Amino acid sequence: MALEHAILVSLLEQPGSGYELARRFDRSIGRFWTATHQQIYRVLRRMEADGWVAAEEVAQDGRPDKKVYSAAGPGRAALAEWLREPVEPETVRHELAVKIRAAAFDDPAALTALISEVERHRESHAALLARYLHGEQRDFPDLDALDTRQELQHLVLRGGIEFERMNLAWLDDVLATLRRLASG
Amino acid sequence: MALEHAILVSLLEQPGSGYELARRFDRSIGRFWTATHQQIYRVLRRMEADGWVAAEEVAQDGRPDKKVYSAAGPGRAALAEWLREPVEPETVRHELAVKIRAAAFDDPAALTALISEVERHRESHAALLARYLHGEQRDFPDLDALDTRQELQHLVLRGGIEFERMNLAWLDDVLATLRRLASG
DNA sequence: ACAATCATGTAAGCCGTTACATGATTGG
DNA sequence: CCAATCATGTAACGGCTTACATGATTGT
Missing domain, CATH: 1.10.10.10 (Winged helix-like DNA-binding domain superfamily/Winged helix DNA-binding domain)
Known part of the structure; x- marks a missing residue:
């Protein structure tokens, strides 16, 4: 809340x-x-x-x-x-993960549909990462001259950037695995 | 839903x-x-x-x-x-990020309190990563002999592992930055 | 004795989403 | 002329959380 x-x-x-x-x-x-x-x-x-x-x-x-x-x-x-006050752990809701595990119980055509879906996700995450990196260059041109507020803002932005990089790497892994399963 | x-x-x-x-x-x-x-x-x-x-x-x-x-x-x-059906992008709720940006508007003591909080989070994420890695060894001892269902389960688990590794790295970054700001 | 686990439920209330409504101005 | 932007709101529904309740058994 x-x-x-x-x-x-x-x-x-x-x-x-x-x-x-x-x-x-x-x-x-x-x-x-x-x-x-x-x-x-x-x-x-x-x-x-x-x-x-x-x-x-x-x-x-x-x-x-x-x-x-x-x-x-x-x-x-x-x-x-x-x-x-301490914050509680964030509740996780990862629909794509549910879908991936659900694909095991559907026919192979579902794998193909899921691949398209994952490709869409990959594109939107790539676009988001690009926006983050662009915003970083625009708002924090000199990383050695930040006041406290900017330091903290940049810290959060770095988290977003690393999150999206991790996402992209995992989605590439997902695509490679699904393609292998779909063709094999 | x-x-x-x-x-x-x-x-x-x-x-x-x-x-x-x-x-x-x-x-x-x-x-x-x-x-x-x-x-x-x-x-x-x-x-x-x-x-x-x-x-x-x-x-x-x-x-x-x-x-x-x-x-x-x-x-x-x-x-x-x-x-x-396509899934919509997940909505993000990251309380710790709100707190980090909020710390800019509080007195320096808030930074110290936040550091303890982040340390707690780091520990719980480290414990979660350890559980994932342990579960991986237990449930997927031979990664070359998985059926489709196990492949998909392992794919999701890899996502969790990479997510927690990313989290740990970022939380280390957060701790280093907060400590520098608190002492400087 | 006491805590933990197994097993299922009711009730209240807040939070969040979706749809709809209004009305003016700016730009193509 | 139409779409987009500025600016604020109402209403309804469903999801989710929190607290509370019950009652038996197993382990320390």
């Missing part, structure tokens, strides 16, 4: 509207925490009611008004408290 | 009661799909109503009766159909 905390971190890095937050969750934050705009709006209202965030109505010309949220004192305190 | 399918795969590999399934989800299957016994019982009842699984009451001496489930024809058909 860390959506509140992910939102607080994002607002501390940069105040913004619910809409802007939703876009950040689609882009950078979505690397390690996903959320739809409906979730974000609902949680923002609750956080505002609890005094965790402060909202300021901002009139815009040519666009609808927006409510710009920023992290408030009680929100920072809640974040600090949460930081000191 | 692949819990049904994960259960079907498990029952195809070996029929069993809800309780036994829950234990498998705690052990081997939990590597790529988690579920509590409450979820499993509820889904099993629905699957039985839909004819996906067949239940047989088994009386035991000294223990409560149990219902042993096995995958039925419609269940296998549903699994085959699901295998041919």
Whole structure:
């Protein structure tokens, strides 16, 4: 239940509207925490009611008004408290792994279908890795001159990069194995 | 929503009661799909109503009766159909990553607390890797003599092993970085 | 005696997804 | 003119977690 905390971190890095937050969750934050705009709006209202965030109505010309949220004192305190609590292990849900083991109980044609599926996954992971590497060059051009905040952001990004490299290597392994089984 | 399918795969590999399934989800299957016994019982009842699984009451001496489930024809058909549908990308929820970025907005003491947390995580991932490697030696002593089902099981296990190796390497990176930031 | 294991369940509540709705502006 | 973007929301449903409940047996 860390959506509140992910939102607080994002607002501390940069105040913004619910809409802007939703876009950040689609882009950078979505690397390690996903959320739809409906979730974000609902949680923002609750956080505002609890005094965790402060909202300021901002009139815009040519666009609808927006409510710009920023992290408030009680929100920072809640974040600090949460930081000191242990987190439980992440629950794993790996559909592709279920499919691979399921393929043993289907006819050989299922292996062929699974190969196409895995190829699609491989492509999307390769694209994600490319985006990470591009973002790294753009946001961290000089790795020897980072402040603490950037160091921590880059640390998380490195995790994403290594995760995707591992994924690609494993998916190559999966493809080689499935092709061997499909042809043999 | 692949819990049904994960259960079907498990029952195809070996029929069993809800309780036994829950234990498998705690052990081997939990590597790529988690579920509590409450979820499993509820889904099993629905699957039985839909004819996906067949239940047989088994009386035991000294223990409560149990219902042993096995995958039925419609269940296998549903699994085959699901295998041919594309899966969406997994949603990522990485609490530790949120905490690392949150640490930038707390006092330095938070970094120290986070280091202990990461050390705990490192230990549990190291233990998991050791269990995977041990299980690999036990269940797949001769990698050149595997049937298709075992090949696919080993493929998934290799994914788990590489995932944990990647995790360990990244957590070492995290510890080194946090310690440098905490002392500097 | 006590804890652990076997075996199954109810109930409450939050979380998350999906679909739908509104209404204005900008760019092709 | 149509699609996309900006901006916020309601409603319904189902999934998942947490807490609680029951009751017997085996091992220390």
